[in-house]
Amino acid sequence: MVAPMAQLETDYLVLGTGIAGLAFAIDAAAHGQVTIVTKRGTIDTNTNWAQGGVAAVLADDDSFDQHVADTLTVGDGLCDRKVVEGIIAEGPAAVEKLLALGTQLDRTPAGALDLTREGGHSRRRVVHHEDVSGREIQRALMAAVAAHPRITVLEDHIAVDLLSMAKYGGDAACFGAYVLAKATGVVHTIVARATILATGGAGKVYVYTSNPDVATGDGVAMAYRIGAVVSNLEFVQFHPTVLYHPMAKSFLISEALRGEGGKLRLATGERFMDAYHERAELGPRDVVARAIDNELKKSGADSVFLDMTHLPAEFVRSRFPNIAERCLALGIDITQQPIPVVPAAHYMCGGVKVDEVGQTTVKNLYAIGEVSWTGLHGACRLASNSLLEGMVYARRAAAHVQGAVAVRPSHITPWQSGDATDSNDAIVVALNWDEIRRFMWSYVGIVRSDKRIDRARRRIELLRDELREYYWNFKITSDMIELRNLALVAHLIIESARRRKESRGLHYTVDYPQKAEVVRDTELQLTNGPAA
Ligand code: SIN
Numbered sequence: 297m298v299a300p301m302a303q304l305e306t307d308y309l310v311l312g313t314g315i316a317g318l319a320f321a322i323d324a325a326a327h328g329q330v331t332i333v334t335k336r337g338t339i340d341t342n343t344n345w346a347q348g349g350v351a352a353v354l355a356d357d358d359s360f361d362q363h364v365a366d367t368l369t370v371g372d373g374l375c376d377r378k379v380v381e382g383i384i385a386e387g388p389a390a391v392e393k394l395l396a397l398g399t400q401l402d403r404t405p406a407g408a409l410d411l412t413r414e415g416g417h418s419r420r421r422v423v424h425h426e427d428v429s430g431r432e433i434q435r436a437l438m439a440a441v442a443a444h445p446r447i448t449v450l451e452d453h454i455a456v457d458l459l460s461m462a463k464y465g466g467d468a469a470c471f472g473a474y475v476l477a478k479a480t481g482v483v484h485t486i487v488a489r490a491t492i493l494a495t496g497g498a499g500k501v502y503v504y505t506s507n508p509d510v511a512t513g514d515g516v517a518m519a520y521r522i523g524a525v526v527s528n529l530e531f532v533q534f535h536p537t538v539l540y541h542p543m544a545k546s547f548l549i550s551e552a553l554r555g556e557g558g559k560l561r562l563a564t565g566e567r568f569m570d571a572y573h574e575r576a577e578l579g580p581r582d583v584v585a586r587a588i589d590n591e592l593k594k595s596g597a598d599s600v601f602l603d604m605t606h607l608p609a610e611f612v613r614s615r616f617p618n619i620a621e622r623c624l625a626l627g628i629d630i631t632q633q634p635i636p637v638v639p640a641a642h643y644m645c646g647g648v649k650v651d652e653v654g655q656t657t658v659k660n661l662y663a664i665g666e667v668s669w670t671g672l673h674g675a676c677r678l679a680s681n682s683l684l685e686g687m688v689y690a691r692r693a694a695a696h697v698q699g700a701v702a703v704r705p706s707h708i709t710p711w712q713s714g715d716a717t718d719s720n721d722a723i724v725v726a727l728n729w730d731e732i733r734r735f736m737w738s739y740v741g742i743v744r745s746d747k748r749i750d751r752a753r754r755r756i757e758l759l760r761d762e763l764r765e766y767y768w769n770f771k772i773t774s775d776m777i778e779l780r781n782l783a784l785v786a787h788l789i790i791e792s793a794r795r796r797k798e799s800r801g802l803h804y805t806v807d808y809p810q811k812a813e814v815v816r817d818t819e820l821q822l823t824n825g826p827a828a
Contacts, residue, residue: 302484303708306331306448308697309472309488311455311515314343315430316665316686317494318437322397323694325446331486332447333475335454335774338438340510342496342666343683346430347550347618348414349401349422350394350687351680352387355411358419360384367681370416370580371674372801373815374528379671382652383681383688390687391423399436401425413555414679415536416580420555422680427550427616433683452478454774455514456711458491458661460522464705468523469659471704474711478774483711490700492693493519493648493656493663494686498785499546502641502741503733506538506548512778513785515667519648520788521828524656525821527669528646529785530792531802533677534742535642536560536584539635540599541626549602549619549637551679554578556615559603561634562591568600582676582802585639589742592638601634639742643682645673645802646792649819654693657821660700664689675801714769724766725775728759732786740786740793744805749794756787784828791826792818 307328310317321330334340353363363384368375391409395401401423402410411420425432441447453475461469472487495515499507520526537554539547554560554577560569572587573579579587588600604612609631613620616630623630648656648663650670656663665686672685739752760783767780796803798812822828 302482304331304484304486306486307489308492309333309486309490310492310494311473312341312494312496312665312667313338313438313449314341314494314496314665314686315433315437315683316690317492318434318441319687319690320492320494320664320694321447322437322440322444323691324697325444327698328446328489330447331488332441332449333453333455333473333486334449334451335514336510337451338449339434340508341434342507342511343430343686344434345506345508345548346683347427347548348552348680349412349424349429350391350683351417351422351678352391352684353384353421354388354391354409354423355420358421362419363387363421366416366418367672367678368674370676370678372676373674373811374801374817375674376671379652383670383672383685386688387684390684393687394433394436397436397440399425399433412552413578414551415554415578415584416678422552424552427552427618430683450475454478454777455518456483456772456777458518458522459485459487459708460658461703461705462523466703466705467659469703470522470661471702473518476772476774476777481771483772485708485710487704487708489702490660490662490697492697493661493667494665495667497644497666498782499641499643501733501736501782501786501789502532503737504538504638504640506535506546506640506642508546512782513644514778514781515663516644516648516788517781517784519656519658519661519663520784520820520822522658522661523822524658524661525649525819526647526788527649527817527819528792529644529789529820530796530818531645531673531675532641532789533581533643533645533802534585534639536581536588536639537602537637538640539623540638541636543626544622546640547622549635550616551581553602553604553616553619557607559606560584560588561601561603562595563597563601580676581679582804585742586804588639599636599638602637603634604630605632605634643677645675645677650689652692653696654689655696660703662693662697664693675803713772715771717771722775725779728763729779729782732756732759732783736786736789740790742804744793744803746805746807749790752790753794756783756790759783760787787826788820791820
């Protein structure tokens with residue numbers, strides 16, 4: 297028996313509880329009822345795992361022009377300058393707002409905000425809370441959300457699909473989502489005046505990632521399925537330094553360690569970054585990740601090492617308490633021993649295409665935070681620009697959404713799927729998931745080629761054929777929903793990579809090692825792109 301369905305109503309339906317979703321909810325609750333849906337707990341977000349901080353122009357020796365210039369340089373020709381300037385101009389106000397919401401940011405002994413530095417930045421401009429900035433921001437925003445009478449949070453609820461007027465013979469317009477309550481198996485129909493995707497990234501498309509398990513690209517997949525344009529998905533950012541240890545899953549070693557003087561070394565102790573970039577360890581992320589990948593391929597070693605041992609032990613322990621403690625628990629004293637590190641998938645620079653207030657190309661559907669493509673990050677994201685982008689677009693979308701005019705059909709069809717159950721469900725999901733993540737890493741990873749991308753394409757097509765059949769015949773589960781989304785996002789990354797015949801930013805292919813003369817976005821839409 298399929299469980300009975302229920303229809304719920306809200307003004308604003310927010311999918312996701314990272315910085316963008318929570319900040320949006322706090323602002324939008326001033327003029328409407330907000331329902332936030334999150335597929336696990338509220339703290340299962342990329343934001344909560346963010347170590348670095350928020351980039352903003354706050355120092356006397358810094359300027360908006362300098363921050364813009366750094367963003368454009370790292371973005372490698374693909375940023376939208378107007379968007380970059382607009383976001384960076386709002387940086388100081390975004391930091392003020394975080395402080396007003398109770399976020400504790402580190403301060404100097406004189407009481408000023410302490411600014412750290414990360415790769416690609418020419419100045420110190422990243423505000424932070426120790427090495428757990430995201431956790432502190434998440435805490436402060438959640439406290440405000442929990443105290444607000446007009447915000448409801450549904451934990452352990454996962455969106456299945458967005459509701460679209462196109463299914464009822466209208467133009468593409470979104471009026472909510474089908475949402476599975478994991479505990480009961482009920483698929484609710486949540487109807488909303490506006491729907492806000494704040495679902496984060498898709499690091500789990502790759503076998504090695506710094507992301508939590510929830511990062512399965514749900515927002516991109518759902519938006520694409522109802523006809524929204526998605527942009528530049530080939531630009532997957534690989535963080536250069538994730539801890540390499542059999543007992544450590546996805547543990548980031550923040551770029552701020554290099555910002556504070558950490559050096560990358562081979563197993564022999566030799567430094568190598570000088571040969572790859574004038575800023576050495578503080579070069580753009582794509583350059584550092586590719587350099588490490590190259591050194592690992594040359595030497596056959598399992599990892600390179602990040603060395604902090606030349607810095608005062610007390611400084612290292614107090615500036616990076618979380619990293620020091622976690623490494624020590626695994627037997628690595630970072631004040632005495634270099635840290636074994638490898639690159640891993642970290643951030644989706646591409647996403648659902650939005651305008652300057654977060655509107656997608658589908659009416660009443662907004663996308664904010666990592667799930668979106670605003671034009672800020674271009675072909676490679678400058679470190680710590682993303683939490684800033686999340687705050688800015690949350691504010692803008694919450695202001696704009698007030699004007700959203702509700703559309704909906706007179707009768708809404710409840711969710712329908714097969715009701716067969718399968719005792720092999722778990723193993724089918726696990727095997728397919730594993731297969732996707734491995735071939736994406738090998739064929740559509742840090743260094744790509746036409747041949748590798750074609751191999752990935754053949755595999756994902758086969759897999760998605762099998763999945764489609766399985767998905768519609770069997771009773772829907774959270775794992776199946778995630779796998780379906782993950783497979784579609786992998787497919788879209790492959791298709792985007794296939795279309796970019798040049799090397800730019802994070803997309804490096806040995807077949808086209810140079811940049812093309814014409815700079816263009818890779819845009820995919822269901823009407824002319826691959827199948828959903
Ligand atoms: C880090 O701490 O290295 C991550 C910062 C970021 O990804 O923006």
